[in-house]
Amino acid sequence: MKKVLPCEEPTIRTYLGDAFCFSIINKYAFSTGWIYDKYIYLQYTPEDEHIKYCDYDYYDFVQGEGVFIKSYTQIPIEKCNSIKICGIIEDMINDDEYFFALFDESIVVNYLTGSNNSDVFEHGCFVYGYDSEEKIFFSEGYVEDEQWKKYEIPYDVFYNALSYYPEKGEIAFIGYQLKRDYDWKFDYRRMYRSLLGYLNYNDNSNMNLNAESKFFEQMLISKEIHYPSAYCLLEHKQLMKKRILFLVANKFLNEREAQINLMEEIEKGYEKILMLVIKYNVSYNKKILHKLSVLGYEMITKEYNYLTGITKCIKKNISSIDMEG
Amino acid sequence: MKIRVPKIMSDEKISISEMIIDDELYNSGWIFSFYSVLEKRNNSELDFKENKFFWQYGVFLKRYFEVPIHNWSKDVDGFLSKYLEKDYYVILYSNCSIENSSNEHCVLFYDSKRTKHKNVYSCCKWENYKVSYFDGGINDIRKEFIDVKFIDLTQARFDLLRTGKEEFDYNSLDISILKSDLNKRHRIGFLDLLFSFFSNIFVVEKNLVILKEWFEIFLLRKKYLSIIIEGSNNYESKFRTIFASNLNLRLKLIKLLLLYKKLLKQLERCLENEESFTM
Secondary structure (H helix, E strand, O other), X not given: OEEEOOOOXXXXXXXXXXXXXXXXXXXXXXXXXXXXXXXXXXXXXXXXXXEEEOOOOOOOOOOOOOOEEEEEEEEEHHHOOHHHHHHHHHHHHHOOEEEEEEEEHHHHHHHHHOOOOOOOXXXXXXXXXXXXXXXXXXXXXXXXXXXXXXXEEEXXXXXXXXXXXXXXXXXXXXXXXXXXXXXXXXXXXXXXXXXXXXXXXXXXXXXXXXXXXXXXXXXXXOOOOOHXXXXXXXXXXXXHHHHHHHHHHOOOOOHHHHOHHHHHHXXXXXXXXXXXXXXXHHHOOHHHHHHHHHHHHHHHHHHHHHHHHHHHHHHHHHHHHHHHO | OOOOOOOOOOOHHHHHHHHHOOHHHHHOOHHHHOOOOEEEOOOOOEEEOOOOOOXXXXXXXXXXXXXXXXXXXXXXXXXXXXXXXXXXXXXXXXXXXXXXXXXXXXXXXXXXXXXXXOEEEEEEEEEOOEEEEEEEXXXXXXXXXXXXXXXXXXXXXXXXXXXXXXXXXXXXXXXXHHHHHHHHOOOOOHHHHHHHHHOOHHHHHHHHHHHHHHHHHHHHHHHHHOOOOOOHHHHHHHHHHXXXXXXXXXXXXXXXXXXXXXXXXXXHHHHHOHHHOOO
């Protein structure tokens, strides 16, 4: 038997947890505008020096939104075997439940690339389908060359990767099932409030534009720059551009107000930042670091000015929409 | 799916385990490897040692679910019928506060039938240390059986339990579990006795119920182990007499706790010499 659940190319994919979830909901999230009142806040976490989306965490994905039915299962390791665990995963897929867990990614990379790395690399995994005759699971992730790819893993390889840490005493996994009657909608008031929150960077917190400032500050003293954080910043601006286009399409802004060319300039600036981060992490050239810092602050200011203008226009238009309503 | 009448009704999770555990594990006495000792919680309530769903022994496949609720009746109905059909027992949780202590309460759904117009569920809940049963559609259950004010109407929490013979490899009472529990904590000290005396009357009443349940399990365990515990008959008969007496409840509780300690000590001594009993 073969069953493969819908799995799209995720638009939000800096971090695995988000990426897996967006593989399930991407179509609904973007076509309905649902995404545009979310994923606005950013957060800098000094303990790991990372930039991430605020409020939307892997295990509590879009907490309180009720997008998914979630399940959690633990099975004692001494009661586990490949047949049993793979059978449970098949049952989950049959029930339209996507499978999430932690596994040893090295085992899967070794299988896919023929390499022989014996170091354990604990990472998230995702299964969206199976073929019980071929004995393979359908999965995806950044397992090769930092590229987002779909791939197939034989049952036995997958089970070995899943049971990488017997000392834990159990194999534990999570299931996400899309809530069928979920009301996908866009809340423009929430979006407006979130944009105002995002622009408020005089409070010295680790949030939003402050988060970006702190990330660029930290760059000057860190040895290696966290690449996914730089990617997260770019993704955030790409999403912001899509948001502006959505607002134009839905008449919350007109084209003149949107000044999409300015947003594209900001997006390009963050593309350049990402390229410089890659170059710096290879060369550790101090000149690149200086360029990065200057460009980073320039982009923060640009984004602040641009979004301040946008929020003013939205406020004016929202009032007129409410009057019409 | 079938269920049996539980011996322990003071603890909902233990009750459920008893009600649904595989016959082989019940009839062989394996289940009585557990519930040998009582613990005292901070509020002076006694409690059976935590061995609620045996998932760690592979006896049940246990899964925990969080279901966002948009329409309570429709969502819960859909969820229940789906998993009961797959031979899962389904437990719906609610949170409520009773007598100033925060308690988690649940309803066990153990069967469903599809009639012409609706799904009819068989379910039960725990009230005053007794199990009460109800059959009905999801709206009848909500109206007549569940106090909705204690239910979270935005997100339902469920445990799903499925038994399966392939899940375990025990067929007799597991002495190692019993011994380790006995060694760990069954000491009820002088202070505990003092607390029992000054406890809230509701706590005293509940502790008496728990002690009575513990005693019944103790007798069953003895039967399954086929052992003779030296001097225990005397303590057992005292236990029964005190329990049936008209003594002040607090005094009764203290006397029974002293006997509990003595019976456990006798059992522990008896198990020290494994050759003295047959399994």
